[in-house]
Amino acid sequence: MHLNGICAVNDPEVVQLFQFEFHMIAKETKMNSQPITEITKRSWYKRNEIAITPWLFLTPAILFFLVYVIFPIVQSFQVSAFAWDGLGEREYVGMANYKELLDDPAFYTSLRNNVVWLFMYLLAIPAGLFIALFLNQTVRGIRIYKSLFFFPFVISQVVVGLVFTWFYDPTFGLLNTILGGVGLGPINVLGDPTYVTYGIIAAGLWPQTAYCMILYLTGLNAVDPEQIEAARLDGAKGWKMLWYVIIPQLKPATFIAFVVTIVGALRSFDLISIMTNGGPFGESRVLSFYMFEVALSEYGFRLGYGAAIAVVLFMIMLCFIVYFLYSMYKEEKGH
Amino acid sequence: MSMVKTTVAALAATMTMSGVASAESLKGDLNIFLDTSNPAPRAVMEQLIGEFQGMNPDLKIETTIIDREAYKTQIRNFLTANAPDVATWYAANRMKPYVKAGLFEDLSDMWAEPEIAANLASTKGAMTIDGKQWGVPYTYYQWGIYYRKDIFAELGLSEPTNWAEEKANCAKIVASGRACYSIGSKYLWTAGGWFDYLNMRTNGFDFHMQLAAGEVSWEDDRVKATFANWRELIDMGGFLENHQSYSWQEALPFVVNGSAASYLIGNFAVAPLREAGLTDDQLDFYQFPAITEGVALAEDAPTDTFHIPSGASNKANAKEFLRFMVSADAQTKMNAGDALGQLPVNAKSAVDDDKFLNEGFTMLSSNSPGGVAQFFDRDFPAEMAKVGMEGLQEFMVRPDNLDAILARLEKARGRIYK
Numbered sequence: 001m002h003l004n005g006i007c008a009v010n011d012p013e014v015v016q017l018f019q020f021e022f023h024m025i026a027k028e029t030k031m032n033s034q035p036i037t038e039i040t041k042r043s044w045y046k047r048n049e050i051a052i053t054p055w056l057f058l059t060p061a062i063l064f065f066l067v068y069v070i071f072p073i074v075q076s077f078q079v080s081a082f083a084w085d086g087l088g089e090r091e092y093v094g095m096a097n098y099k100e101l102l103d104d105p106a107f108y109t110s111l112r113n114n115v116v117w118l119f120m121y122l123l124a125i126p127a128g129l130f131i132a133l134f135l136n137q138t139v140r141g142i143r144i145y146k147s148l149f150f151f152p153f154v155i156s157q158v159v160v161g162l163v164f165t166w167f168y169d170p171t172f173g174l175l176n177t178i179l180g181g182v183g184l185g186p187i188n189v190l191g192d193p194t195y196v197t198y199g200i201i202a203a204g205l206w207p208q209t210a211y212c213m214i215l216y217l218t219g220l221n222a223v224d225p226e227q228i229e230a231a232r233l234d235g236a237k238g239w240k241m242l243w244y245v246i247i248p249q250l251k252p253a254t255f256i257a258f259v260v261t262i263v264g265a266l267r268s269f270d271l272i273s274i275m276t277n278g279g280p281f282g283e284s285r286v287l288s289f290y291m292f293e294v295a296l297s298e299y300g301f302r303l304g305y306g307a308a309i310a311v312v313l314f315m316i317m318l319c320f321i322v323y324f325l326y327s328m329y330k331e332e333k334g335h
Numbered sequence: 336m337s338m339v340k341t342t343v344a345a346l347a348a349t350m351t352m353s354g355v356a357s358a359e360s361l362k363g364d365l366n367i368f369l370d371t372s373n374p375a376p377r378a379v380m381e382q383l384i385g386e387f388q389g390m391n392p393d394l395k396i397e398t399t400i401i402d403r404e405a406y407k408t409q410i411r412n413f414l415t416a417n418a419p420d421v422a423t424w425y426a427a428n429r430m431k432p433y434v435k436a437g438l439f440e441d442l443s444d445m446w447a448e449p450e451i452a453a454n455l456a457s458t459k460g461a462m463t464i465d466g467k468q469w470g471v472p473y474t475y476y477q478w479g480i481y482y483r484k485d486i487f488a489e490l491g492l493s494e495p496t497n498w499a500e501e502k503a504n505c506a507k508i509v510a511s512g513r514a515c516y517s518i519g520s521k522y523l524w525t526a527g528g529w530f531d532y533l534n535m536r537t538n539g540f541d542f543h544m545q546l547a548a549g550e551v552s553w554e555d556d557r558v559k560a561t562f563a564n565w566r567e568l569i570d571m572g573g574f575l576e577n578h579q580s581y582s583w584q585e586a587l588p589f590v591v592n593g594s595a596a597s598y599l600i601g602n603f604a605v606a607p608l609r610e611a612g613l614t615d616d617q618l619d620f621y622q623f624p625a626i627t628e629g630v631a632l633a634e635d636a637p638t639d640t641f642h643i644p645s646g647a648s649n650k651a652n653a654k655e656f657l658r659f660m661v662s663a664d665a666q667t668k669m670n671a672g673d674a675l676g677q678l679p680v681n682a683k684s685a686v687d688d689d690k691f692l693n694e695g696f697t698m699l700s701s702n703s704p705g706g707v708a709q710f711f712d713r714d715f716p717a718e719m720a721k722v723g724m725e726g727l728q729e730f731m732v733r734p735d736n737l738d739a740i741l742a743r744l745e746k747a748r749g750r751i752y753k
Contacts, residue, residue, distance in 0.1 A: 087411060087436030100750075105743070170577040191580040191732070277521060280579040282728035298407045299712070299721035301432055 027066050065190060073314060080307035086295070090304075097308035106282050107309070110290040114316070116265070117286060120201045121208060121265035125257045128212025129250075133242075135213070146217065153210040157194040161274030164203035165190065190276050193283035200271050208264055212257045219253030220246075255327065262320050266313070284318045351712045361391040365652045368419040370406035370674075375606075379674035387659050394652060404458035414438040418646030420653040423473075426461040426638040427709040428547070428716055430469055433642075439469045440643040445654060454681045455661060458638050461709055470642040471661045474670050477678040478528055478635040478710075479697030481604060482597035483590065484619040486513070494621040496563070498536075501624045501657060505573045508596045515573040517595035519586030520731060523724035527711025529601055531635050532728050534561045538628035540633035547714040549752030553744040562741075564626060566734050579732055587611065599623070601637065605691050606676055620694050622702060633705030634698065638680065722747040 045052065053218065080097055082090040102108045135146050152160065167174050170188035189199035223246060231245040247254070269288045272278060278285040278293060285293070287309055293299075297307025371380045377400055389397050399419070406423075413419065414433060416720065424430055433439050445451055446468040448583060458472045487493070487504075490511055495501040505515040520526045535543045538557045545551045546558065568574065575586060575595050584607065589595040598604060607617055625632060630689040641660060643653045659665055666679035672687040678696055679686065686696045699707060712720040725738040 058553075085432055085436070087415065087432060087438060107355050170580055188577045188580055191577050279523070279725075279728065280732060292438060293721075296408060298404075299717040301717055 035284075056232055062274075076307045076310045076314070078307075079304055080311050082304040084303045085301040086303045087301075093304065097305050100305065100315065101308055101312065104231045106285065106290060109283060110285045110287045111312075113284065113286045114313075116197050117201060117204075117265040117268050118262065120198065121204065121261055121268075122258075124205050124208035124212045124261050124264075125254065126256060127205070127209040128214075129216050129247075131209065131213045132216035132220060133246075136217060150210050150214055152207040153214070155207070157204075157207070157270040158274050160203055160207055161271045164199070164206075165275050168199055190284075191280050193280055196276060196284040200268075200275050203275065204264070204268060206273050208261060211260060211264075215257045215260075216250060219250045223249045234311075259324055266320075361394045361652050361655055363394065364649050365394055365421070365655070365656060366419040366647075366649070367397045367421045368406075368413065368423070369398065369400045370403045370423045371402040372402045372406075375673065376675050378668050379671070380722060383660065383665055383669060385539060386665075387656060390659075391655075394723065400450050414644050414646065418644035418648075418651045420643065420647040421656055422642050422644055424470065424640055424642050425709070425713050426458065426470070426472060426640050427713045429639070429644070429709070429713040431464060432717065434464045434469050440645045440647065440650060442469060442471065442643065442654075442657075443467045443473065445657065448658075450658070451661060454663065454683050455708075457682065458680050460547045461638050461707075461750055462640065470640040471657050472640050472680040473544045473660055474675050474677045475636045475680055476602040476626075477699055478532070478599070478601045478637075479623060479695070479698070480597050480599050480621050481590070481608070481652065481691075482502060482619055482621065483593060483613075483617055486596045486615045487619075494619075495624045495630075497624050498626040498702055502571070506571060507570060509572050513593065514566070514575045514589065514595040517586045517589045518578045518731075519575075519583045520578045520728045521580060521582050521585075523721075523728050524710075524712050525583050525586075525600070526731055527720070527726035528545040528601075528635060529565065529715075529725045530561070531708060532599065532623045532725075533560070533565050533626070535633045535705065535708065536623060536630060536639045537561045537564055538627070540708065543633070543707075543708060544714065547670030547719075549716075549719070549748050553741045553748055558741070559737075562730065562737055565730070566737075569731060569734050574731060579728060601635075602677060602691055602695055615690055620691055622698050626636045631705035632703055634645075634703040634707055635710050636678075636703075636707045637710045645738055653730055716751055717746060719744075719751050722751075 044306055079090075081092060081094055083093045083096070084090040124236055131149055135142065135149060139145075166172075168189040170176060170191060175189065176186040187195065189195045227245060228241070229248070231241055236245060267288060268286055269292070273288060273292075274288045276284045278289050282290075291306045291309040291313065294302045294309065300306065369380055369386065370375040370378075371377050376572070380400070381398065384396060384398055388394065408423065410424065410433075414422070415438065418438075424433070428564050430439060430748075446455075446462075451471065452459075455472060458475070459468065459471050462468045462472065464472055464573070464709045470639060482494075486508070490507050492504045492507060507608065512597055518525050518529070542551065542557060548552075551558070564659060575581075575589055576731050578586065583600065585593075586598070587604065587607055587613070590608065605618070609615075622632070622634075643650055645656070647653055660669075663679075663681045663683035666681040666684040669675055670677045670684070670687065670692075672689040672692065676687075676689070676692070678692060678699070686692050707715055711724065715723055723744055726744050730737055730740055
């Protein structure tokens with residue numbers, strides 16, 4: 001196959017290289033030797049192989065990324081300038097959708113809930129770390145315990161949402177049975193605008209903590225025992241040991257945990273949809289859910305307005321994306 | 336483009352004519368999309384399609400049944416991208432977005448046929464937008480108060496006919512440690528039913544329709560009067576607590592176990608209540624009582640419909656299928672107690688001999704002089720319905736927020752009805 005489409009090559013170095021390669025092939029395949037002088041030409045591809053191959057491999061990914069990521073983002077920006085029900089004609093309205101957003105209490109509720117999600121969801125990182133530290137020991141059957149702790153991450157978010165909905169049920173739920181047992185009044189977590197978002201986040205933290213735990217468990221395997229020994233000799237133990245010796249070594253794991261948790265918080269959609277459907281009266285909506293509601297749900301016919309919400313959400317995500325890319329860039333440069 | 340359209344139209348016209356002219360068996364394809372996904376409705380639809388197939392052995396029928404909830408969001412995709420020949424949907428404003436976008440075929444010609452014009456006349460208004468009819472109805476059902484007869488007997492109550500009696504009953508029920516009304520408002524629309532009735536009883540059908548059409552302000556004193564009536568029931572603790580956390584199905588057990596005495600809901604709730612063990616001696620029905628004296632009683636009776644998408648490729652076959660489905664015989668079978676368990680629209684159909692169907696049929700045909708509404712989310716435009724029902728739910732939980740809620744709805748009205 002290396003012999004096909006050969007063209008003239010004058011560069012002696014390349015010819016030499018090629019001849020060498022040819023010899024290798026000839027040896028390997030034990031092919032009938034042909035006079036080397038015939039093979040003086042090489043294909044255009046061959047000459048530019050080093051430069052082109054990476055792009056060839058990248059092409060499918062780039063294509064898909066363009067079609068399924070970049071193009072929809074551009075399109076969202078475009079659609080957000082129209083009033084459109086997704087069925088009929090579009091009507092250009094300029095910035096009107098954004099102006100309306102600024103004056104929409106439901107938008108601010110969603111935005112506030114997004115911020116609450118971002119901060120509260122980060123609790124999964126310390127929680128995951130402590131469970132990982134707790135499980136990072138050699139006891140008989142520890143693998144079983146580790147799998148059990150990891151279990152919530154394996155089950156679907158929909159199931160997690162359903163389980164927690166039943167747990168919170170104001171009449172029959174376990175939570176209120178327990179609260180009643182210790183003499184506390186029943187609370188309707190998912191029916192009360194004050195608690196509802198925290199209630200859903202608690203449900204989300206269950207699998208997310210498990211995810212962070214597994215990241216830290218792998219991270220803990222890579223902690224250098226010599227450093228720990230050295231720290232011990234210097235008299236470090238307990239919190240000091242954790243804070244100054246272990247956690248710095250877990251930095252890569254922390255970074256990944258941070259990334260997945262932020263991403264998880266921003267795409268918190270399924271739990272809300274299952275547990276409250278955005279209610280009571282829209283108090284548990286986040287931007288992604290509100291966007292779905294106005295643009296795509298049963299009563300939603302405002303694609304332009306939905307796109308405007310999507311653009312705002314994208315802008316928030318962009319801050320994190322830029323930060324992540326920047327830290328990764330710095331990291332690579334450092335090495 | 337336009338040439339293609341006219342050719343298709345001409346072709347469709349000739350096909351229709353030939354279809355009418357000869358009663359011969361149909362040929363070609365027929366692609367039907369249904370949202371009747373519950374077991375009994377599904378079975379009866381499949382049975383009727385089987386009969387239609389038997390009448391037209393050469394017709395290639397393909398039926399797709401989609402989950403009822405999923406259908407509501409999928410419809411706009413398949414109507415634009417891959418239109419079937421027949422699709423189910425709902426009457427009144429609920430079909431407006433698709434009519435306005437030109438996605439439903441104008442069926443006025445079918446409504447001019449004597450068979451349909453005479454027998455389906457009761458729902459013609461609900462099928463009309465811009466003076467044309469866009470579909471045909473196959474079923475409708477009454478709304479009203481389903482109550483526990485045994486609990487009423489225990490407390491010495493009788494079916495109320497006016498607001499004072501309703502409140503007096505409720506006071507006694509609350510005093511016995513029960514809730515008067517079960518409701519699950521997690522998915523909002525059940526609260527719309529309460530508003531429909533309270534507003535139609537307080538201000539009448541015409542006012543309700545004006546509000547739905549965006550002609551009246553939400554901050555109007557008459558609307559406030561409706562909410563004031565509603566608030567009387569809320570303040571006396573009439574409604575099931577924590578209803579915002581339940582779906583309508585999840586609110587059924589409270590009626591079954593007797594911790595709520597009644598339930599304002601559609602007739603579709605009867606089947607699950609019976610399945611849960613309530614007998615007809617325990618469960619009964621009464622019409623929502625009058626509130627303002629002199630206001631003609633009006634009812635909610637949502638109508639489910641068949642449509643032909645304008646992108647359909649076998650419109651003549653589809654029309655023939657619709658003629659079959661609205662025929663008196665088919666509607667009788669479809670709405671039987673063990674099938675849909677609802678009311679047939681065709682005036683010549685027989686109503687199945689079922690306590691609730693009989694009561695509902697009598698109520699709608701002779702005791703609803705004010706008019707028949709579809710339902711909150713079918714009479715109000717989709718966006719207004721969504722914002723509105725959210726406000727209604729909030730009002731039920733936080734009645735003190737009423738002014739803010741009404742201001743919000745009024746602002747939405749200003750934007751939605753242009």
